[in-house]
Amino acid sequence: MVTRLRALGMQWTTVVPLLAVVLLALTWGRDLPGVVVALVTLILAGAVLAAVHHAEVIAHRVGEPFGSLVLAVAVTIIEVALIVTLMADGGDKSSTLARDTVFAAVMITCNGIVGLCLLVGALRHRVAVFNPEGTGAALATVATLATLCLVLPTFTTTKQGPEFTTSQLTFAAVASLILYGLFVTTQTVRHRDYFLPLTKQGQVIDADSHAEVPSSRQALTSLGLLALALVGVVGLAKGVSPTIESGVESAGMPHAVVGVIIALLVLLPETIAAVRATRRDRVQTSLNLALGSAMASIGLTIPAVAVASVWLAGPLVLGLSATHMVLLALTVIVGTLTVVPGRATPLQGGVHLVLFAAYLELAVTP
Incomplete structure (x- = not known):
């Protein structure tokens, strides 16, 4: 029976990416009527879930923290493609789309996903345990990137409005790539053990033994199907x-709510994968996914949008409003206090979720 269910799952996760591309x-x-939009949305949701499955297969094959990196980069590719395509079609009204989507991704990951995972982990295992060294490094990088790319444009004076000049935008894009590259090197090479799951006794878990490790052939097949699923998600999301x-x-x-919806859509795979990891008592893996996605969202999206702005018409507004800067500052402060002990109770998870709820409320009714 179990074998048949697994075979059915494999067939489903194979068919849906192909169906999405078709x-x-x-x-x-084309202009889509309501019935077709409903069908596209259904297939889009299936493609997202299929992408999660295939990303997890690849992640299990390559191990942590490489697996978290695979899914974070995959999700960011979706986000970048959606932002650029929507900005190309939207004209001046899309001038703030990149800012809104990137900031939404930061708030969703650093408060929504982190809060949900800490709450689930603490309720399920009494205390959510993670490595403060690796998580603190990730949070510091996210805070630096967010300030550099989203806060400083509000205060620069060379160009009128919350925008960077060409040279400033170039600097921010290059600095973002450098910081992201340094973090990936730290995470996967020099200090890989800082990003591995921990037991409650503080011992590193260097293997994920919840299932048999996929073969190289299975991993390569999942890589191809993941690419198809991502293409389907990007294209179908643009259609709706x-x-x-x-x-x-x-x-x-x-x-700005459009940016929030886009970010919620593209981060759905991250959210599902992070909660699954937390339920297996791999809280560090969940935090790797959340903060890694926030970092990739800024560190890869801003350079891509900077390049795209060469041919895109209209301004590129990156500076946050005062309300959003307050939320970002509070997120960084609360995140720091959460990370330092290396352990979290349901209270910390609840605090982050309240911050996320406040962001959603202010996005709808600023």
Whole structure:
């Protein structure tokens, strides 16, 4: 019975990415009626779940912390592609889309995913245990990137408005890539043990023994299907984006909510994978996924948007409002206090989730 269920799961995760790409080819560049939008949304959700499955297969094959890096980069590729394609079609009204989506990703990962995983981990295992050295390094990098790319543009004076000049944007893009590269090197080469799961006694868990390690052939197959799933997610999300934008406008909500919805969509695979890891008492893996995704979201998205701004019409607004800067500062402070002990109770998870709820409330009603 178990074998049949596994075979059914493998068939499902194989068929859905292929179906997503076929549906993308049939709907690309067309105005979609409501019924088709519903079908596209259903396949889109299936492609996201398939992407999670194949990313986890690859992650299990290569081990931690490489597995977390695979999924974080995969999710960021989705985000970058969505932002650039929507900015190319949106004109001036999309000038803040990159800022809104990246900041939403930071708040979702650093408060939503982190809070949810700490709460689930602490409730399930009494105390959520993680490595403060690796997690602290990740949080420091996220805070630096967020300040450099999203806060400083509000205070620069060479160019009017919360925008960087060309030279400033170039510097921010290059610095982001350098910081992200340094972190990846630290995470995977020089100090890999800082990012491995810990037992409650503080011992490093260097192997994930919850399932048999996939073969190289299975991992390569999953890599190809992951690529197809990501292409399907990007293309189908772009297809339903006009419906999202019109829905936001008709509801009378700010255009920034579009960025929040995009970030929630592309971070769904991260959220599912992080909660699964927490349930297996791999809280460090969950934090690697959350903070790694936040870091990749800034460190890779900003350089990509900077390059795209060469041919994209309209301004590129990156500076945060005062309200969002307060939320970012509070997130960094609370995150630091959470990370330092290396252990978390349900209280810490609840605090982060309240911050995330406050962000959502202020996004809808600024």
